[in-house]
Amino acid sequence: MGTTAMERPLARGTTKARRRRVVGLGTLVAVLVIAAAVSLAVGARALSPAEVWHGLFAAPDSDQRLTEIRLIVRTVRMPRTVLAIVAGIALGVGGALIQGYTRNPIADTGLLGVNSGASFTVVSVIAVFGFADPFQYVWFAFLGAAVAGVVVFGLASIGRGAGNPLTLALAGQGITVFLAAMTTAVALSDQASLNALRFWNAGSVAGVGFDVIWPVALFIAVGLVLALTTLPALNLLNLGDDVARGLGVNIALSRTIGIAAITLLAGAATAACGPIAFLGLMVAHVARYLTGPDYRWLVPYAGLLGAVVLLLCDIVGRLVVRPGELDAGVVVALLGAPFFAALVWLGKFRSA
Amino acid sequence: MSGTDVKPSVAPGVRLGQVSFVWRPWLACVTLLLAAATFLVFCLSIGVGDFPIGLSRVIATILGGGERVDEFVIMDLRMPRALAGLIVGIALGVSGALTQSIARNPLASPDILGITGGAGAVSVFLVTVSGGTAAAVESAVGLSAAALAGGLGTGLLVYFLAWRRGVDGFRLILIGISVSAMMEAITTWLLVTADIKDVARAQAWLVGSLDNRSWSEVRVALWCTLVLLAVVFCVAFQFKPMHLGDEVAAGLGVRYAMVRAVLLLCAVLLAAVGVSAAGPVPFVALVAPQVAMRLARCPTPPMVASGMVGALLLIGADLVARTALPITLPVGVVTAAIGGPFLVYLLVRANLR
Numbered sequence: 001m002g003t004t005a006m007e008r009p010l011a012r013g014t015t016k017a018r019r020r021r022v023v024g025l026g027t028l029v030a031v032l033v034i035a036a037a038v039s040l041a042v043g044a045r046a047l048s049p050a051e052v053w054h055g056l057f058a059a060p061d062s063d064q065r066l067t068e069i070r071l072i073v074r075t076v077r078m079p080r081t082v083l084a085i086v087a088g089i090a091l092g093v094g095g096a097l098i099q100g101y102t103r104n105p106i107a108d109t110g111l112l113g114v115n116s117g118a119s120f121t122v123v124s125v126i127a128v129f130g131f132a133d134p135f136q137y138v139w140f141a142f143l144g145a146a147v148a149g150v151v152v153f154g155l156a157s158i159g160r161g162a163g164n165p166l167t168l169a170l171a172g173q174g175i176t177v178f179l180a181a182m183t184t185a186v187a188l189s190d191q192a193s194l195n196a197l198r199f200w201n202a203g204s205v206a207g208v209g210f211d212v213i214w215p216v217a218l219f220i221a222v223g224l225v226l227a228l229t230t231l232p233a234l235n236l237l238n239l240g241d242d243v244a245r246g247l248g249v250n251i252a253l254s255r256t257i258g259i260a261a262i263t264l265l266a267g268a269a270t271a272a273c274g275p276i277a278f279l280g281l282m283v284a285h286v287a288r289y290l291t292g293p294d295y296r297w298l299v300p301y302a303g304l305l306g307a308v309v310l311l312l313c314d315i316v317g318r319l320v321v322r323p324g325e326l327d328a329g330v331v332v333a334l335l336g337a338p339f340f341a342a343l344v345w346l347g348k349f350r351s352a
Numbered sequence: 353m354s355g356t357d358v359k360p361s362v363a364p365g366v367r368l369g370q371v372s373f374v375w376r377p378w379l380a381c382v383t384l385l386l387a388a389a390t391f392l393v394f395c396l397s398i399g400v401g402d403f404p405i406g407l408s409r410v411i412a413t414i415l416g417g418g419e420r421v422d423e424f425v426i427m428d429l430r431m432p433r434a435l436a437g438l439i440v441g442i443a444l445g446v447s448g449a450l451t452q453s454i455a456r457n458p459l460a461s462p463d464i465l466g467i468t469g470g471a472g473a474v475s476v477f478l479v480t481v482s483g484g485t486a487a488a489v490e491s492a493v494g495l496s497a498a499a500l501a502g503g504l505g506t507g508l509l510v511y512f513l514a515w516r517r518g519v520d521g522f523r524l525i526l527i528g529i530s531v532s533a534m535m536e537a538i539t540t541w542l543l544v545t546a547d548i549k550d551v552a553r554a555q556a557w558l559v560g561s562l563d564n565r566s567w568s569e570v571r572v573a574l575w576c577t578l579v580l581l582a583v584v585f586c587v588a589f590q591f592k593p594m595h596l597g598d599e600v601a602a603g604l605g606v607r608y609a610m611v612r613a614v615l616l617l618c619a620v621l622l623a624a625v626g627v628s629a630a631g632p633v634p635f636v637a638l639v640a641p642q643v644a645m646r647l648a649r650c651p652t653p654p655m656v657a658s659g660m661v662g663a664l665l666l667i668g669a670d671l672v673a674r675t676a677l678p679i680t681l682p683v684g685v686v687t688a689a690i691g692g693p694f695l696v697y698l699l700v701r702a703n704l705r
Contacts, residue, residue: 177692
């Protein structure tokens with residue numbers, strides 16, 4: 001870890017490497033745009049590019065068929081495309097950040113307890129209030145995610161050695177374990193909760209409207225801004241606390257901002273989509289392989305990769321088990337895992 | 353040792369012929385205390401039930417001097433369950449300690465090596481897809497055996513996928529995470545498409561349980577565990593360089609790679625034994641070594657103490673689940689509910705000191 005991080009200034013000096021990274025970033029954006037267009041066109045009813053264009057931009061008119069297309073594009077395909085992009089970026093950036101802040105290459109966005117906190121509040125409010133509609137529990141999910149994140153960070157910050165990456169990772173794991181147990185306990189004693197839990201657990205970008213997506217996107221935007229501000233400090237933190245302190249980094253402050261960013265990103269994405277495991281971990285490693293250890297490049301790459309992967313997985317999920325659908329979260333693991341394992345086997349990754 | 357000092361001064365080495373080890377009085381003390389506590393809870397757990405038996409009578413019966421009635425209740429009815437808890441706890445604790453030592457990552461556990469994920473996917477498949485009639489045909493024995501095969505198969509798959517001129521800890525856990533994620537995705541999908549009645553049964557199975565253990569199942573698990581622990585014990589003395597990093601260890605010879613491979617395989621098999629006896633109980637293997645490490649103030653997970661913590665956690669949780677709770681919950685829920693917070697408590701306490 002130390003040696004690779006030390007090589008960074010050298011790598012930055014070469015304009016060639018820099019150009020390669022910029023080109024890579026541009027390529028990712030292009031792929032994302034194409035994937036988004038495909039996402040709008042593909043589904044139970046396939047649409048031509050012209051029809052998508054019409055559905056997006058044409059004014060309403062009397063033609064029955066065109067009105068129908070407008071409806072499909074604007075109220076079904078558009079929301080899930082936007083959500084896949086927004087949540088994918090959030091989980092990718094969150095995954096890269098959590099691996100950086102815990103200095104642990106197997107840390108995932110769920111580690112701070114946000115996934116288990118969200119799951120626990122979801123089953124609890126269903127058991128207590130009998131909510132049946134997903135729209136009702138999105139905000140409880142976000143609340144649970146945020147509270148769990150704050151509790152984990154608070155516990156890891158008590159006393160000497162505050163914010164120590166190892167303590168943070170283990171405290172996150174301890175709270176996750178506990179909340180998962182509580183979730184199971186509630187679900188096993190209340191059938192409605194159990195029923196909701198299994199759908200919630202699959203992780204999906206479908207079925208949520210813009211009334212939910214915009215507020216979620218706002219939280220994610222705040223998280224992204226916080227994340228971007230901590231990147232230079234995160235680079236220095238990965239040289240070790242003492243070096244970072246010597247170079248003038250306010251360690252406690254940058255850790256707090258970083259953890260807040262992760263909680264916002266992962267919490268908001270999880271609230272809207274359910275727990276999408278593995279995505280953040282996977283794209284963080286792929287991004288590190290593509291860019292090297294400089295978090296100012298790694299994090300944007302991870303975000304874009306997250307969006308591309310989640311979008312593509314959602315598209316695949318719509319196509320494979322027609323007329324039904326596979327949830328995007330399930331597809332991420334089923335397709336992403338073998339791909340990732342192959343890269344691991346080929347020796348593409350080194351520990352963070 | 354000063355008692356409050358987390359990093360002890362250089363511990364004295366002991367050499368007995370070919371074998372050398374570090375003598376840590378505090379570790380020995382903690383391990384003994386844990387063993388005593390485990391035995392006590394073990395006996396307590398046997399004594400509690402519809403026909404309560406006092407602690408002294410339990411101990412007398414276990415040692416062979418009890419009355420006929422007690423002997424029947426204890427040996428035929430309650431012993432298998434308690435023994436299952438003991439075996440599963442030790443197996444998972446040691447397995448976790450091995451995994452975390454080899455991966456040199458405190459977040460690693462056999463859960464990550466694919467065993468719990470594979471066993472879970474297979475059992476959920478049997479419960480949900482084959483439907484009510486076939487599930488009825490699948491007696492409890494058939495289900496556990498199938499789940500064991502699934503878990504073991506997945507574990508070995510991870511192991512062999514990670515094999516590339518030797519097993520590298522980092523590669524192993526990343527591949528393990530991938531394969532586990534796939535297995536969990538399959539499980540999730542099966543649960544989504546299944547009938548809600550089957551879901552409840554599958555969910556309960558996924559959490560792990562010690563209900564209705566029979567002597568025949570326990571006996572197999574017992575012998576397997578004993579053999580595996582013997583192997584671990586023999587090989588573990590060559591294990592210490594592992595913590596110094598791959599390069600240092602590689603410099604110490606080829607034999608080291610063999611030692612690590614054998615220990616990893618033992619970790620996989622021990623976790624599989626745990627699954628065979630109690631289902632895919634999650635988290636015990638993750639939490640127990642970390643708790644043992646902190647109780648024993650060791651820099652790395654101690655093997656024996658980890659096993660003891662695992663056993664204490666499982667038997668204690670089973671006791672709590674049976675006696676203290678208003679609703680019956682699978683033991684895995686209670687182990688996680690106790691183990692997770694206890695780990696957090698130890699972390700916070702260490703930070704406060």
